[in-house]
Amino acid sequence: MSKMQINITVNGKKQELLAEPRELLIHVLRERLGVTGPHVGCDTSHCGACTVDMDGKSVKACTVFAAQANGADITTIEGLGGPDGLHVLQQMFKEHHGLQCGFCTPGMITRAYRLLQEIPNPSEEEVRFGMAGNLCRCTGYQNIVKAILAAAAELNAAKEAAQ
Amino acid sequence: MYETSYHRAESVEEAAKKMGTAEGGKYVAGGQTLIPTMKQRLASPDALIDLRHIPDMKGISINGKDVRIGAATTHAEVASSADLDAVCPGIASLAGHIGDPHVRHMGTIGGSIANNDPAADYPAAMLALGAAIHTNKREIAAGDFFAGMFETALEEDEIITAVSFTAPEKCAYSKFPNPASRYAMAGVFVARTGDDVRVAVTGAGMDGVFRWEEAESALGSNFAASALEGLAVNEGEMLSDIHGSAEYRANLVKVMAMRAIAEAG
Numbered sequence: 001m002s003k004m005q006i007n008i009t010v011n012g013k014k015q016e017l018l019a020e021p022r023e024l025l026i027h028v029l030r031e032r033l034g035v036t037g038p039h040v041g042c043d044t045s046h047c048g049a050c051t052v053d054m055d056g057k058s059v060k061a062c063t064v065f066a067a068q069a070n071g072a073d074i075t076t077i078e079g080l081g082g083p084d085g086l087h088v089l090q091q092m093f094k095e096h097h098g099l100q101c102g103f104c105t106p107g108m109i110t111r112a113y114r115l116l117q118e119i120p121n122p123s124e125e126e127v128r129f130g131m132a133g134n135l136c137r138c139t140g141y142q143n144i145v146k147a148i149l150a151a152a153a154e155l156n157a158a159k160e161a162a163q
Numbered sequence: 164m165y166e167t168s169y170h171r172a173e174s175v176e177e178a179a180k181k182m183g184t185a186e187g188g189k190y191v192a193g194g195q196t197l198i199p200t201m202k203q204r205l206a207s208p209d210a211l212i213d214l215r216h217i218p219d220m221k222g223i224s225i226n227g228k229d230v231r232i233g234a235a236t237t238h239a240e241v242a243s244s245a246d247l248d249a250v251c252p253g254i255a256s257l258a259g260h261i262g263d264p265h266v267r268h269m270g271t272i273g274g275s276i277a278n279n280d281p282a283a284d285y286p287a288a289m290l291a292l293g294a295a296i297h298t299n300k301r302e303i304a305a306g307d308f309f310a311g312m313f314e315t316a317l318e319e320d321e322i323i324t325a326v327s328f329t330a331p332e333k334c335a336y337s338k339f340p341n342p343a344s345r346y347a348m349a350g351v352f353v354a355r356t357g358d359d360v361r362v363a364v365t366g367a368g369m370d371g372v373f374r375w376e377e378a379e380s381a382l383g384s385n386f387a388a389s390a391l392e393g394l395a396v397n398e399g400e401m402l403s404d405i406h407g408s409a410e411y412r413a414n415l416v417k418v419m420a421m422r423a424i425a426e427a428g
Binding site: 021024044054058059060064065067111130132 | 165171263
């Protein structure tokens, strides 16, 4: 099959590439663009390790064709923060030990980033419900939830201080 | 995944025309069922025709009690519509509990109905609300649309463009989700307008979504959970699999129905 021209913005940078129609967004990100933060955990649309933000919505990049994402604006964990400047969520995951092996963490944080925009001041129950698409096989979730609630408090305090 | 081709349609007419030129094409909207199915090589369409960006197929319009939802409207959009929640809270709440947030951002009402998964949520709402399924060719009553597991009245190249219904006086949906997949083990949508009560069940029936008519007549004269006490769905018609026996599902149907009635009030 002939390849298709795909234009996407990834973490603020415009990218043009050729992809097969059957190619998934996760593979374009990881293998063609070297954006390896989003992981392939299950490849069966269950685990959410591949979570990215597409046009302001959390999606599983293993369940979106690159062609469907043509024209979209994608944010991955790399776009949120890095070693030189951690995002509040990254800081809080570190502080509250919101990970063990770390494999699910990029997806967790990318989803939590969107969740805190959907619900800036969530209850514990809202965090658990809002994170339902992201699985972790190590932590039992307790510290992940703590980290997200702490990040929400931190972000809200910063917002108040700015006003 | 087998090779395929992809075409993003700008209009319903263009999509239908494109389907006519494909040998074994499939329409894709959110792709949340189709993509996993293609990965397992259980589907191998030679062409994918994307309906997600067709403007005429998107959005929710409400005129008094009359509701119309475009087929390419996502579950997240249905769940978060305050106007819809005000006239028909049952369907907004149903949409908010499909799958997980990621699935709700991509998946569409049209896709769910066209797929008619026996454990999908929307078919129960369509049946209980007496919805009309609008396609590019005709209008089909929900009662004539769902034709058994993964089977519908749709022709190969037919496209669902919208669904419409008149909001009932009261309605609610209650489901017992499979803890892993969040598909319904049993989901019951109850809709009431005056003495007319409809009870539609998904996730439990061997032939997919069905109306529990015995419950409907009992509730017509007494709209209370207690009206179901002496009733039971036929176990012989319930699904039995690794997730639950027919006996278990039959019980779940009754419990979910009672919860939905209590919630509808």
